[in-house]
Amino acid sequence: MALPKYTEPHYRIWHYIYLTICAAVFFFLIAPLFVIFPLSFNAEEFLVFSDGMKSLDPDAFSLRWYKDMIYGTKNPWGLATKNSFIIAIFATIGSVILGTVAALGLSSRHMPYKGLIMAVLISPMIVPLIISGVAIFFFMAKAGLAATHLGIILAHIILGTPFVVITVTATLSGFDHSVTRAAASLGSNPVNTFMKITLPLILPGVISGGLFAFVTSFDEVVVVLFLAGLENTTIPIQMWTGLREQLSPTILAVATCLIILSTLILVTAELLRRRSERLRGINQ
Amino acid sequence: MSSETKQILTTDGIPLEVSLKKAERRNKIKAFLLVAPLLLFIIITYVLPIGDMLMRSVDDKMVTQMLPKTFKAMEKWDGKELPEEEVFAAFHSDFIKLVEEKREGKLSTQLNYTKNGFKSIIKKLRRKSKSFEDGNYKEQIMAVHKRWANVEYWQAIKRRAPAYTGQKYLKGMDMFKNESGEIVSVSEDRRIHRVLWLRTLEIAFFVTVFCFLMAYPIAHLLATLPMKYSNLLMICVLLPFWTSLLVRTASWMILLQQQGLVNDFFVGIGLVADDNRPEMMFNKTGSYVAMTQILLPFMVLPLYSVMKTISPSLMRAGKSLGGTPFVAFWKVYFPLTIPGIGAGCLLVFILAIGYYITPALVGGASGTLISNQIAFHMKSTLDWSFASAMGLMLLTGVLAIYWVYNKLVGIDNIKLG
Numbered sequence: 243m244a245l246p247k248y249t250e251p252h253y254r255i256w257h258y259i260y261l262t263i264c265a266a267v268f269f270f271l272i273a274p275l276f277v278i279f280p281l282s283f284n285a286e287e288f289l290v291f292s293d294g295m296k297s298l299d300p301d302a303f304s305l306r307w308y309k310d311m312i313y314g315t316k317n318p319w320g321l322a323t324k325n326s327f328i329i330a331i332f333a334t335i336g337s338v339i340l341g342t343v344a345a346l347g348l349s350s351r352h353m354p355y356k357g358l359i360m361a362v363l364i365s366p367m368i369v370p371l372i373i374s375g376v377a378i379f380f381f382m383a384k385a386g387l388a389a390t391h392l393g394i395i396l397a398h399i400i401l402g403t404p405f406v407v408i409t410v411t412a413t414l415s416g417f418d419h420s421v422t423r424a425a426a427s428l429g430s431n432p433v434n435t436f437m438k439i440t441l442p443l444i445l446p447g448v449i450s451g452g453l454f455a456f457v458t459s460f461d462e463v464v465v466v467l468f469l470a471g472l473e474n475t476t477i478p479i480q481m482w483t484g485l486r487e488q489l490s491p492t493i494l495a496v497a498t499c500l501i502i503l504s505t506l507i508l509v510t511a512e513l514l515r516r517r518s519e520r521l522r523g524i525n526q
Numbered sequence: 527m528s529s530e531t532k533q534i535l536t537t538d539g540i541p542l543e544v545s546l547k548k549a550e551r552r553n554k555i556k557a558f559l560l561v562a563p564l565l566l567f568i569i570i571t572y573v574l575p576i577g578d579m580l581m582r583s584v585d586d587k588m589v590t591q592m593l594p595k596t597f598k599a600m601e602k603w604d605g606k607e608l609p610e611e612e613v614f615a616a617f618h619s620d621f622i623k624l625v626e627e628k629r630e631g632k633l634s635t636q637l638n639y640t641k642n643g644f645k646s647i648i649k650k651l652r653r654k655s656k657s658f659e660d661g662n663y664k665e666q667i668m669a670v671h672k673r674w675a676n677v678e679y680w681q682a683i684k685r686r687a688p689a690y691t692g693q694k695y696l697k698g699m700d701m702f703k704n705e706s707g708e709i710v711s712v713s714e715d716r717r718i719h720r721v722l723w724l725r726t727l728e729i730a731f732f733v734t735v736f737c738f739l740m741a742y743p744i745a746h747l748l749a750t751l752p753m754k755y756s757n758l759l760m761i762c763v764l765l766p767f768w769t770s771l772l773v774r775t776a777s778w779m780i781l782l783q784q785q786g787l788v789n790d791f792f793v794g795i796g797l798v799a800d801d802n803r804p805e806m807m808f809n810k811t812g813s814y815v816a817m818t819q820i821l822l823p824f825m826v827l828p829l830y831s832v833m834k835t836i837s838p839s840l841m842r843a844g845k846s847l848g849g850t851p852f853v854a855f856w857k858v859y860f861p862l863t864i865p866g867i868g869a870g871c872l873l874v875f876i877l878a879i880g881y882y883i884t885p886a887l888v889g890g891a892s893g894t895l896i897s898n899q900i901a902f903h904m905k906s907t908l909d910w911s912f913a914s915a916m917g918l919m920l921l922t923g924v925l926a927i928y929w930v931y932n933k934l935v936g937i938d939n940i941k942l943g
Contacts, residue, residue: 253851264747267740271822272762274777275769277787281780290785340564347560352553359561366572368928370880372897373917376904377575380582400572403564461770464882468904481772485779485887494780497773504768508761511768 275501282307282494289489307495318480319496326476329391330459333398337455340399341406342448346440348407349414360407367404371464374401379468389471397465402455409454413447413518446518453511457504576921583694583915589636589686592629593620597687605684608677614664617683618655625652639909640693641682647671694915699723719899719916726895729813729885730878734825736818737874738867741825745866748826749833763830767823775884778816782807782888808890816884821877825870832866872931876924896920 245257285304286292294302311319347353348360366374378397379388387393417440425435441448463478470479477496484493534542590597595616603609624630634648647670654670668675685703696702696709700717704710711717748756748763766774781788789803798804806812836859844854882897889895896916903913 260743261747264744267744267822268759268762270740270819271766274774274781274819275766277777277780278773288785289780289783291787340567344561344564347557347562350553350557350560352550353557353561354554359565362573363561363564363568366568368876368924369576370876370882370897370920370924372880372882372900373576373579373921374572376900376910376913376917377572377579379904380578380910381571381575396571400568403568407564457768461772463772464901467901478770478772481770481776482883482887485772485776489779493776497770497776500770500773504770504773505765508764508768512764 278494278497278501282491282498284491284494287491289491289494307491310492311495311499314492317492318475319477319492322475322477322480325391325474326460326478329394329398329474329476330456332395333402333459334452334456336395336399337402337406338448338452341403341451341455342410342444344403345407345410345414346436349411349417363407364404366400367408371401371462375465375468378465382469388469389474391474394466394469394474394476397469398455398459398462401462401465402458405454405458406448406451409447409451410444413444417443446514450511450514450518453507453514457507576918579914579918582911583918584690584692585911586686586691586693587689589633590689592624592633592636593617593683593686596620596683600684600687603684605681606677608664608675609680611662611664613680614667618658618663618667621651621655625655637683637686639697640686641679643673644679644682647673647679694912695919697912698916698919722894722896722899725810726879726897729810729817729893729895730875730881733814733817733821733878734871734875736814737822737825738871740818741822741829741870742863742867745826745829745833748830749836750838763823763826766819767827771820771883774820775816775887778812778819778884778888779807782812782815807888808893810889810893812888812890813885813893813895816888817878817881820884821874824873824877828869828873829863829866832863832869836862869931872927876927876931879924879927880920 245254249257280295280303281289281291283303283305284292284295285302285306292302310317344363348356348363353359378400382388382393382397385393387396421439421443422435425439426432430438461478463476463482466474466476466479467482470476477500481493481496484490536542536545538545596613599613599616600609603613621630621633624633630648630652634645637644637648651667651670651674654666658666673679693703698719700712700719701709702712744759744763748759751759780786783789784803784805786806788806789798792798793800793803806815840858840862841851841854844858845851849857879895880897881895882901885893885895886898886901889898897920900913900916900920903909903916
């Protein structure tokens, strides 16, 4: 963004103001996340930077909250982590399968009532979560699935499929259907064609939709708050309870782990997006 | 004979037109069958339960079923003076049955929604009714408590006769049907829901404005920088986007607390005194700051995707035709970004209007939104029909905004990352 030499001084000033504003906004976006890291290593119990931390005294830092997260007595994080992963993994598998198959149908030019059906399918993404929570709770209560893992998994499939449908239909929009016709003309049955031809080509879209579904489930708290019993507690529920009741540095240790996880997911999603764009021939 | 010869036949001897139509129909069914599992799943577990919410929000059968004889007897009552003995006798008979089934508590809760003061007089009636003598129930019931001799309470019961009611919706707007059946507002100091609706709109609106003001410059920077720099900066947008909502809220709770870094900074630059640190959390400020940061990526991403498609030569052309950079920006660049602005603003507004978690944690009493009220009625008062009614009112608003979004931008233009 170097300015041309002929730029007049007051535009030059304006340009630097603009860059300063941008820097401030980027700082506002990213800085809050970095407060968590140092405080999670706090040797003391308070959620403020102690004087020792400000002067970088090594004694002011410790791993005690990480130890507490893993070995603490009566600590809920073990169960919560297990539940979160079980629920998120099954919800992702369900969302990916249902969503991908539906996206295949929606991308067909023969599909009737495309707009209406698309609107219904992605409605869980548009409707405020609190309303989805109430509606899903009513259903699960009637079906006897409240406070069960299955109920929460189904709820998360509802919330996760819109992302899969959107990413996979987007990938399919650049898909050359003549390759499947070629496969068919060479004697391949539809299932075989899908597994050997279509799926490998749309895989980046499927995986990034799956990542969205995973993150949605892993981070979801509103609907789980309605559905979960004590046995079904998840990481977000524990964070929520912790933030409301005893705000302890252990939560920050958990939060640090979650930030690391989200960084990994971000990197994966970015790599997939680029690969997908390359495959679809979108040049940057 | 002549028409048949003109028709083109396939190898099976079927006219081509028929055969094509058949193939078309087969393809349609095939496509539909692929969508069907998800569609059915969503309809059964999601769309129908929302319909169920609608039913619950207007359903008032509970009281109707609890007092069948009373309402039958009340049909003849004009509702002006105290009802006749017949109504009292019917009420007594219904009430005795409820007491036997131990359901009179539910009745008192329900009637209390309509008019305050039923709880205690029903309790009293239950105690006294054990020693009631047969006949002349009017006298006996009226003797239990003076409110039973007040016609307003009998009018309140009569108002619960219909099996369906819009009462919960009125309550959601702080209105009710008074004794003469007119719809009026509750007294000014009790209009909690209107305050909440307005506050929800206000916070959603300002959060959208703040997000727009902050997102526009950085989306522009991201779209105009060379790829290798913009990719790096994009991480600043995407990392918060992918990070757990609760983690981001937690970091704001740490930053905004009274001994937090933001206050430290203000004290450090001498803006506030050390012993007079302002409360920035558990009020509206907390909701504003945290929600703006959390929703900002949703504004940046649509703006960025629109700005990337705008060729830089357009601005150069504007300038070369004599416009100052400001004019060129305002007349050329800005109008081209309007689709992105529309998408971003409506997306952020829709998300903000239904926000629950962040306001509940950092909003305190003055920063909570309508969603918090819905959750409160779902979990604490257990008035599910009221929660449903408010949820549907919110949903109607969101769908209206969504409809506008669809008209302006088109549903297919939703971009993720």
